[in-house]
Amino acid sequence: MTMDLFARHRAVLPDWLALYYEDPLEITHGEGRHVWDAAGNKYLDFFGGILTTMTAHALPEVTKAVSEQAGRIIHSSTLYLNRPMVELAERIAHVSAIPDARVFFTTSGTEANDTALLLATAHRGSNTVLAMRNSYHGRSFSSVGITGNRGWSPTSLSPLQTLYVHGGVRTRGPYAHLDDRDFIDACVADLEDLLGHTRPPAALIAEPVQGVGGFTSPPDGLYAAFREVLHERGILWIADEVQTGWGRTGEHFWGWQAHGRGGPPDIVTFAKGIGNGMSVGGVIARAEIMNCLDANSISTFGGTQVTMAAGLANLTYLLEHDLQGNARRVGGMLIERLRAVAAQVPHVREVRGRGLMIGIELARPGTDEAAPEAAATVLEEARAGGLLIGKGGGHSTSVLRVAPPMSLTVAEAEEGAAILERALRSI
Numbered sequence: 001m002t003m004d005l006f007a008r009h010r011a012v013l014p015d016w017l018a019l020y021y022e023d024p025l026e027i028t029h030g031e032g033r034h035v036w037d038a039a040g041n042k043y044l045d046f047f048g049g050i051l052t053t054m055t056a057h058a059l060p061e062v063t064k065a066v067s068e069q070a071g072r073i074i075h076s077s078t079l080y081l082n083r084p085m086v087e088l089a090e091r092i093a094h095v096s097a098i099p100d101a102r103v104f105f106t107t108s109g110t111e112a113n114d115t116a117l118l119l120a121t122a123h124r125g126s127n128t129v130l131a132m133r134n135s136y137h138g139r140s141f142s143s144v145g146i147t148g149n150r151g152w153s154p155t156s157l158s159p160l161q162t163l164y165v166h167g168g169v170r171t172r173g174p175y176a177h178l179d180d181r182d183f184i185d186a187c188v189a190d191l192e193d194l195l196g197h198t199r200p201p202a203a204l205i206a207e208p209v210q211g212v213g214g215f216t217s218p219p220d221g222l223y224a225a226f227r228e229v230l231h232e233r234g235i236l237w238i239a240d241e242v243q244t245g246w247g248r249t250g251e252h253f254w255g256w257q258a259h260g261r262g263g264p265p266d267i268v269t270f271a272k273g274i275g276n277g278m279s280v281g282g283v284i285a286r287a288e289i290m291n292c293l294d295a296n297s298i299s300t301f302g303g304t305q306v307t308m309a310a311g312l313a314n315l316t317y318l319l320e321h322d323l324q325g326n327a328r329r330v331g332g333m334l335i336e337r338l339r340a341v342a343a344q345v346p347h348v349r350e351v352r353g354r355g356l357m358i359g360i361e362l363a364r365p366g367t368d369e370a371a372p373e374a375a376a377t378v379l380e381e382a383r384a385g386g387l388l389i390g391k392g393g394g395h396s397t398s399v400l401r402v403a404p405p406m407s408l409t410v411a412e413a414e415e416g417a418a419i420l421e422r423a424l425r426s427i
């Protein structure tokens with residue numbers, strides 16, 4: 001049955017549309033932190049949290065808000081006043097920590113980053129952009145042009161002049177051997193060196209924790225140090241919070257807050273889970289930056305009433321149930337548990353993470369060499385045991401990614417860790 005659908009998929013969809021597993025999975029329904037496949041098998045979902053489902057699968061509050069709104073009106077998000085859009089923008093501006101914030105809604109993270117690039121390049125009159133090595137920012141022509149992860153950058157052509165900066169990855173690269181302070185100093189020197197040899201860039205865009213790149217993060221304070229260098233020169237700082245926003249990292253509501261000294265970024269982009277499955281993305285920026293465009297710019301589907309209703313219900317649930325606190329507590333416990341397992345599995349090079357954003361980097365034992373086959377084995381074994389996880393990293397996809405819905409319970413964390421332990425031991 002699944003293979004039949006797989007063959008049909010292959011016959012009609014592009015080859016480059018990535019699919020997990022030898023025998024790809026068809027997910028047919030979900031509830032809470034669990035999903036079921038077409039054959040009726042049940043899985044604990046340790047990855048859907050970062051893709052679509054930030055809080056929980058089939059969350060009744062969101063389902064009700066969506067179905068009621070869908071039965072009332074779905075119309076263009078612009079040209080007419082849109083009450084749910086105004087309300088969600090007010091809520092997001094309030095939690096953004098950006099002064100005099102304006103919010104623009106898009107349909108995806110890609111479109112959010114495109115908008116951030118449009119604003120920054122227009123504001124600064126420059127199409128030179130700084131981005132981080134190993135980054136991922138989307139699939140459009142412009143966002144691919146700032147994506148340093150070559151495995152996800154299918155063209156080297158670009159409307160932008162992009163310069164790549166060191167610092168997003170702590171474990172690999174020329175500065176990996178340095179301690180935190182020296183690492184930051186070396187990255188700042190690298191940035192200053194680049195700036196000394198180029199026309200003034202519009203902005204630096206960075207994920208506070210690299211998502212697709214394998215949940216890697218620099219030492220706290222790197223982006224605060226970058227910010228000082230950038231702001232001296234009038235260059236904008238764009239934080240791509242598509243994976244790190246809304247409290248997922250536990251300690252902070254936004255990923256950039258781990259680098260908060262000196263204040264918020266000039267532009268923040270968000271997407272993925274905030275609509276709990278409905279396509280809500282967007283950009284937050286100070287009025288001065290958001291309003292710099294001197295022509296109309298609309299997104300027909302960005303901010304429709306039904307997606308905004310989902311976002312409002314989801315954000316309300318997230319805040320009322322303190323899911324950031326839950327991510328901190330349950331995620332902290334899960335990281336400790338996985339570190340204990342990892343100490344006994346030679347292929348595990350590092351378990352890292354914050355809150356419910358946990359990466360397990362694999363390498364051939366005793367070396368620094370990536371181990372993509374081992375990662376593929378763990379993914380298959382975890383699935384066989386009833387657990388879905390993700391993978392990431394550079395070309396080699398040698399990092400296992402754990403990012404469950406943020407309502408994960410302690411019992412579910414224990415259950416998932418036990419399955420993952422068996423899968424890791426099977427390498």
Ligand code: PMP
Nearest residue numbers: 108109110136137138211242243
């Ligand atoms: N930015 C980051 C950090 C992402 O992880 C992603 C998606 N993986 C995107 C942007 C693009 O989002 P979308 O797929 O919704 O276009």
